Amino acid sequence: MSSSQNLDPFEMWRQIVTKLEGGINSMANNGMNSEEFLRALHQFSQVSTGMQQTFEKALDAYFKALRLPSQKDIAALAEGLQRIEDKIDLLVPIEEREPTERRPARTRQPSGEGTVAAEPTSPRSGS
């Protein structure tokens, strides 16, 4: 009789990864319920946000002093240009923008069971 017939160590390893993932997620979610975690999380994000803002303000002031555009200025300019390009495209009438777009007839009917009655009385159902 074989005792190893159904043992596939490779598949077992994959199942272990899945079980570990589920276990860690569950443990972490339970830990995240605690008041201490919440306080620490928000203190961290406040400090992190504050530091980020301070750094960005300092960088903006530096670029301004040098009379150079920052990456944010250039990104905003690029976005503005893209919007202008899109608007220019939209100035062209739709018929000229989509000369080859087909306008099929809106006559399609359902494949089998017909349409729903105008005032259906079907109850809510779940699956």
Next chain:
Amino acid sequence: MASPGAAASETSMADRISVEIDRAIQRNLKGFGYLGSPDPVVGQTPKTLLHRRGTLSLYHYKPIADEVYRVPILFVMATTNKAFIFDLTPGQSLIEFLVKRGHDVYVMDWNAPTGEERYLKIDNYVLDFIPDCVQRVQRHSGVDKVTIVGYCFGGVLSAIYAALHPDGPLKNLVCFTTPIDFGKMKLFRQWTDARHFDLDRLVDTVGIIPPEMITSGFDMLRPAGRIAGQVRLWDNLWNDEYVAAFRRMERWGKETLPLAGEYFRQTIRELMQKNALNEGTLHIGGKPVELKAIKVPLLHVLAQHDHIVPPECGKPLVEQVGSRDKEEVILPGGHVSLVAGANAVKRMWPKLDRWLERRST
């Protein structure tokens, strides 16, 4: 003497080892290719940009059927992510599936809001963006009535729009994994508890909520998910299909969008902290939002294993609307796989098509 069973088992194990060695070799060869390859191409179903206004883009997908259903469909994507989740790749595209079946499809997609758009609120989305797009769909299609399909928070916006426009041009409302009872989103609720979370300070400081914050929030629901995903990717590097699908989803996750600060503030304060939509105390544009005002046919599809919007979070939608024709369906899958996973092709998509076809003539 070895039994036949043991011999067969040893052969089978030898085969398995041979397969795994082969995969290990493939992994090494393809691993280099993976590191150096460009981002996957997504959103390939042909479409036309009909309208762009700041954070909003409205697309129309080119019909390919000889005839289409009368009532067009307008997808409203969640504001945190790009709409190409509906159109990942040929053969794995809900849009392509619907277009092939004769539906006329439009999609509201989002772009990162600019600094000037930090003051956008839910009011702008449901009283301006959605009605504006509905009007454009009506003009473009020549049809008065429009079906709206909202995904996740796109469904929240769609439901609020529907409740505030009961006599409007909405023909049918479909929602996927749409949260209504935010009280059931336990972890998110705790993390944004006003006792610890200084919402006003955050929004006033950053103006636009960065996408990294949004992504971190979702990642924290499953802290081991990202590492486990990388382990599985490594394990399946030999499998081109798996890697391609992984990279498409990875790209979608990387392109998470920032959120307008005031929109974020209103969402957290009104929906998350006060649970106002579920309680019936939400006001938008000075008007009360009452889900019972929704009378159009409604389909709400929920995912059984949704870790972001658990089914109990979405159930109140069908419970509270005033529609007579309403249906809630809970299908196997997760928050994203319900809509875009490999099994969506045979689960959710056909269900959606069957529901829509009878209500789109």
